[in-house]
Amino acid sequence: MPKDTLRVLSEYAYTPPVIERGYAGQTLYVNVGDGRIAARPVTAEMKEKFTGGRGFDLWLLWHGVHDDTRWDSPENEIVIAPGPCGGITQYPGSGKSIVTTISPLTDIVIDSNVGGHFGPYLKFAGWDAIEVQGKVTTDGADYTDVIVYIDGPAGVVQLLAAPADCPTDSHELGPWLLEHFAPHDEDKPFVSFVTAGRGSEHARMGCLNFSLYDRKRKALRFKQAGRGGIGTVFRDKHIKALVVRTAPFKGDENNPADIDRLIEAGARIRKEIATYDAAQNRMRNRGTAYLVQIMDDYDLLPVHNFRYGSHPETPKINGAVWEARFTQGLPDGCWYGCTMGCAHTAEHHKVRTGPYQGQCVMVDGPEYETIAGVGSNCGIFDPDAILEINFYCDAYGIDTISFGTAMAFVMECFEAGVLDLEKTGGLDLRPGNAEAALEVLHLMARGEGFGLIFGQGIRRMKSYFVEHFGADPQFVNDIGMEAKGLEYSEYIPKESLAQQGGYGLTNKGPQHDEAWLIFMDQVNHQLPTFEDKAEALHYFPMWRTWFGLCGFCKLLWNDVIPPENAHTPEPAKIMGHVQNYVDIFSGVTGREVTPDDLITMSERVYNFQRVFNIRLGKGLREHDATPYRSMGPVTEAEYLSRQERYDRQLREWLNLDPAKMTLQEKMAAHRAYRTAQYERLTDAVYARRGWTKNGVPTVEKLRALGIDYPDVIAVVEKHL
Amino acid sequence: MITVNKHHTLPWREGMTVRDVLTAMKYTFPHIIVVINGDIVRHDAYDTTPVPDEADVRVVHMIAGG
Structure with missing residues (x-):
């Protein structure tokens, strides 16, 4: 059944722009509640201060919601952006999208990165981001759910009524969407969907599925924007699917400023992958x-x-x-x-x-x-x-x-x-x-x-x-x-204070994609002081944030490493790969940057997100607290399972004699010490990040980053 | 006796190699840099490079995590 049989609720015609240096130059606004569809310009300020991807997401979300917006408020948005480098094919791992919304689990902003074809196709269809707002109201309507369809080749965006036989689970909905939006085999590789499922309707931990059509297997596959309940927001808005169609495309669809720099960087990493x-x-x-x-x-x-x-x-x-x-x-x-x-x-x-x-x-x-x-x-x-x-x-x-x-x-x-x-x-x-x-x-x-x-x-x-x-x-x-x-994501942080911070001193919550420092801290013993740990908890979260600004996958940074990296001054940073990203960013956008510039780009967005959380009533020190199990043994069985380690730590850290202590006394000593360590770490990290002891970015910090907008300053001033 | 990552000690024995140290420490992660008394050991020489007594062995694990 072709998609033409679906009822059009509203429609917006546009002329797809030529992508220039990674940017389409406009974002797409769709209100699924009242049917409004509009194009919004990408300003020079947006590109300079927020780069793209998660930066654009947060900028659009900030202006779309109110201080008291909650996850199920109609004005809450789901924003998806691929970033300026998203969709290049010269460098592996360059098709990621970042999705943000106000989370039903945390009541603050969540960001989740995801592969699949939707993000690049969205840009190829003429849009640097899509923000979906509103909620379908079913009073008097003969439909309950909608489909948003972006047809790049035709230059039209439609809000469609989902028919009663339209499934919800991605497992069934995916084939249904293929049947309706890509009925011929030659069309299938050029459409991509975002869907959720029935679980998202009843749980706060709903995720989104982003499709890709696997040409070799001739099968539909999905990658997940998993964290923070974005699928729950999606189904609360009564959206069945976002669908995008692009024309057949080439590897230079982003019209990069200097494609040779991309090709050269790509050749370097491909050789490393093949070799190592x-x-x-x-x-x-x-x-x-x-x-x-x-x-x-x-x-x-x-x-x-x-x-x-x-x-x-x-x-x-x-x-x-x-x-x-x-x-x-x-x-x-x-x-x-x-x-x-x-x-x-x-x-x-x-x-x-x-x-x-x-x-x-x-x-x-x-x-x-x-x-x-x-x-x-x-x-x-x-x-x-x-x-x-x-x-x-x-x-x-x-x-x-x-x-x-x-x-x-x-x-x-x-x-x-x-x-x-x-x-x-x-x-x-x-x-x-x-x-x-x-x-x-x-x-x-x-x-x-x-x-x-x-x-x-x-x-x-x-x-x-x-x-x-x-x-x-x-x-x-x-x-x-x-x-x-x-x-929490799935790593034990008990014996790494830095990783306890990597989970707790975060914007969105305990997800390791901000910082994974366990080896540096616990195994290598490279971060002996609070200042060392704080520096790592500044650099690595900012570095990892940058992938999400531009459309990159983190795995290509450090999941293959050439032997010569061992001879560099800071092997943990893998500066050879950082230079690849400098070359790609400059090669795509034409904007010459240094490795330090990449960190500054992230700092702006990271601090903006922190202020966003404060605006929503959180984002302070008390909200960076973590459960004790992330720090140490809660139960006696837990302690006894690694008694030799814990007893040794009492001797080395606290100069106590465990032989003279009861199990309960030993556990209490650990607890007092470990929780105090986390507080000292918090002080050190906040100081390094330019925040007050309550975790609030200072006016000076925001000014130095160039994001001292009046409404941003107004948020932090209440807490200074 | 040798020191590993400034934190652990292992008894030294004649003929001890880098591979022996990695095995004893259960260091299975592939992205490591081994430094003995300030000199980097090539990955393909772990089986043959001897570790002297009193050596300061650093086994630097690169960052992992998804």
């Missing part, structure tokens, strides 16, 4: 799953709700296992030109539960975070169960990280007696019970029973368990691995 990947991470064979065994070896793999860092059964779910299950020999990039190709798939998975039981499906992933989150952290060491959960999370539009971390919390609560069969509706949620975990997932999708409670996320579950089940507040607060309302 097989002996380094085997990303082309295993993707990020290679990390599972390594994290276990270093006692960093979350096991049983972050209690432990390793487990004897890890070899059942490590990279070698996934290499055997992933299809080998096919290019698995999530954007064209990526020879790293780490977006692997497990084909021919036979679904054994739920509404798609009996189907043979292809599962995108699992990646490291999913394996560790729904696997080891929940005590599940069964690859088939991990695939089943991965498949249903994607189909239902649920973030695998939040699901895994929240399930690990629930399982420990069950084990500790906070929950029982009566409270879970008969679900035996002991650690390791994959069938029960899957049933919670299906309940979430149906909006029933314990699935509804679970879908609220850890922060709200903690309050619920205290209020309704009589849980000990300190216990659930200690073991519930969330900060700011967002569930």
Whole structure:
């Protein structure tokens, strides 16, 4: 059935601009509530101060919402932008989009990066970003959901009524959209969708799926913008899908200022991948799953709700296992030109539960975070169960990280007696019970029973368990691995103070894409002082932010490394690769920059996001607090499992004699010391970032960054 | 006795190689730089490079994480 059969609610015609030096020069505004569609100019100020990607997202969102806007307010927006370098094909890993909204989990801004074809196609269709505002009101209407369709070749944007037979789960909706928007095989590679699923309708941890059409497999695939519940906002607005169509395109679609600089940088990294990947991470064979065994070896793999860092059964779910299950020999990039190709798939998975039981499906992933989150952290060491959960999370539009971390919390609560069969509706949620975990997932999708409670996320579950089940507040607060309302990603930070800051002293919450410092701090001992840690917690979050401004994937920065990097003054920064990005940015935009300029570009956006959080009533020191389990052992069993380490630390750190202390005294000494260390780290990091002791960017800092706009200054002045 | 990353000590033995140190420390991560008394050891020489007694061994792990 062609898309022409869908009813047009509103329409906007435009002349697609020629992309110049990475920018289309306009952004697209769509209000799904009242049908308004408009083009907005990209100003020189936007490009200079906010670069693109996450910077444009935040700028548009800032002007779209009010101080009291919440995640389900009609004026909340979902903004998607690919960045000026997004869509180049000369350098691997250059097709990422950044999505932002006000999160239903954190009530502040969330940003989530994602592969797939939507972002580049959006730009090729003539738009540097799309901001979707409003909420479909169904009073008196004969439809409940809408589809936003951007037809680049035709120069038209349409708001379409989704018919009653339009599915919701990405697993079914994807093929439906292909049938309607790309009915002929030759059209399929040139459309891309953003979708969610039924789980997003009932849980705060909803994710978005971004499609790509796999030409080799002739199949539709999805990558996820997982973090922070953006899928929940999407379905709350009653959006079924965003659809974009582009004309057939070439590798120079961005009209870069100097394509030779891109080609040269791309040749350098491609040679490194071809030469070293097989002996380094085997990303082309295993993707990020290679990390599972390594994290276990270093006692960093979350096991049983972050209690432990390793487990004897890890070899059942490590990279070698996934290499055997992933299809080998096919290019698995999530954007064209990526020879790293780490977006692997497990084909021919036979679904054994739920509404798609009996189907043979292809599962995108699992990646490291999913394996560790729904696997080891929940005590599940069964690859088939991990695939089943991965498949249903994607189909239902649920973030695998939040699901895994929240399930690990629930399982420990069950084990500790906070929950029982009566409270879970008969679900035996002991650690390791994959069938029960899957049933919670299906309940979430149906909006029933314990699935509804679970879908609220850890922060709200903690309050619920205290209020309704009589849980000990300190216990659930200690073991519930969330900060700011967002569930932790999957690394044990207990023995790295810097990583505790990398999770806690963040804008959006505990997601490692701001900073991953465990090796530098815990293994290398390269950050001995608070000032050293603070410098790392300045540089690396800013550096990683930059990828999201421009449309890049972080993995190409440090998942293959040439041997000569060892001889550079600061090997951790991999300055040879930083120079590649300098060349690409300058080569695309024509704007000559230095490595330091890239950090400044990020600092502007990072500080702007901090102020944004303050504007929304958060973003202060109290909101950077973390649960004690991220710092040290909560339970006696946890302490005893690594007693030698903890006892040695008492001697070395505090000059105490553990032989003369009870277990409770030892645990209390650790707690007092570790929590005080985190406070001292917070002071040092705030000072390095130019913030007050309450975590507020100073007027001087904002002025130095050139973002001292009156409305920005007005926000911080209330707290100075 | 040798020191690893200024924090750990390992008993030294005759014929000890870089590979032996990595194995003893369970250092399985591939992105490492090994420095012995200030000199970088090539990746392809870990099996054959001896570690002298009293050596200051640095095994610098590069940043990982997704």
